[in-house]
Amino acid sequence: MKKKMISMMLCAAMTAAMLAGCGGNNAADTSAPAAEDGAGEETPEAEAPEAEAPAEENTEAEDASAAPADGTLVMATNAYFEPYEYYEGDQVVGIDVEMAQAVADKLGMELKVEDMEFDSIIPAINSGKANIGVAGMTVTEDRLKNVDFTNPYTTATQVIIVQEGSEITGEADLTGKTVGVQLGTTGDIYVSDMDGVTVEQYNKGMDAVQALTTGKIDAVVIDNEPAKQFVSKAEGLKILEEEFVTEEYAIAIAKGNEELLGKINTALDELTADGTLQAIIDKYITAE
Ligand code: ARG
Numbered sequence: 001m002k003k004k005m006i007s008m009m010l011c012a013a014m015t016a017a018m019l020a021g022c023g024g025n026n027a028a029d030t031s032a033p034a035a036e037d038g039a040g041e042e043t044p045e046a047e048a049p050e051a052e053a054p055a056e057e058n059t060e061a062e063d064a065s066a067a068p069a070d071g072t073l074v075m076a077t078n079a080y081f082e083p084y085e086y087y088e089g090d091q092v093v094g095i096d097v098e099m100a101q102a103v104a105d106k107l108g109m110e111l112k113v114e115d116m117e118f119d120s121i122i123p124a125i126n127s128g129k130a131n132i133g134v135a136g137m138t139v140t141e142d143r144l145k146n147v148d149f150t151n152p153y154t155t156a157t158q159v160i161i162v163q164e165g166s167e168i169t170g171e172a173d174l175t176g177k178t179v180g181v182q183l184g185t186t187g188d189i190y191v192s193d194m195d196g197v198t199v200e201q202y203n204k205g206m207d208a209v210q211a212l213t214t215g216k217i218d219a220v221v222i223d224n225e226p227a228k229q230f231v232s233k234a235e236g237l238k239i240l241e242e243e244f245v246t247e248e249y250a251i252a253i254a255k256g257n258e259e260l261l262g263k264i265n266t267a268l269d270e271l272t273a274d275g276t277l278q279a280i281i282d283k284y285i286t287a288e
Pocket of ligand 1: 077078079080081085118135136137138139182184185186187223247
């Protein structure tokens with residue numbers, strides 16, 4: 001099996017960014033569906049789970065003046081990414097949430113989870129609205145220009161999901177096809193950079209998977225663990241064995257916040273050394 005390493009991903013990310021900057025074809029093609037898929041679908045679903053916290057309803061519109069209170073560690077995430085973060089009733093649970101809770105405990109802080117669009121997470125950190133971004137977020141060169149990352153807490157891969165009878169057996173077969181991704185993710189960056197592939201961007205991974213189920217698109221590229229969850233909940237889909245890219249997830253923090261970065265890295269080291277982190281992962285992911 002062919003496995004490309006993270007450096008490939010970084011190259012792809014940088015190339016995609018350059019294309020976007022130059023108004024290259026790929027980037028121009030892909031920006032259109034995002035706008036369509038975005039506004040209309042997201043709002044009603046995204047607001048429903050927040051009903052339990054009416055005071056927070058407008059937080060996304062707030063600016064740096066809404067900086068988190070002392071003693072509160074605000075975690076920005078996108079809670080449609082099981083098993084890392086997802087809703088159980090009106091509560092956001094998952095590996096990232098439990099890990100962040102364990103970190104907050106070590107720091108003597110109270111954890112507050114803010115659910116938002118994936119591509120709002122880095123802006124939320126930079127505006128001071130959130131202290132940390134924990135969202136199965138892959139470390140990329142591009143993101144490192146805007147935020148710092150802690151030491152990685154897990155590795156992941158991008159995989160391809162197709163319909164069971166699909167003629168697509170690997171990355172090479174995606175040429176001429178329409179591929180769904182979650183907007184702003186590494187899967188999006190990677191597929192957007194592929195020649196001859198049409199990208200459809202969705203606000204949630206599950207929306208892409210649904211489009212695949214109905215035959216609207218030919219494949220979905222997404223992180224391996226959420227892919228397993230989505231496929232298990234859908235009919236007639238499978239994950240191809242070929243893995244696209246190996247990545248590392250880490251916690252994002254505002255640039256220059258060395259103190260918090262140091263404290264969280266120490267907490268992560270301790271949680272790794274005493275087995276807590278692995279226990280949290282094992283609770284959500286069954287080893288194969
Ligand atoms: N690992 C991918 C990335 O960093 C996807 C993360 C999506 N996370 C989420 N909570 N929706 O781009």
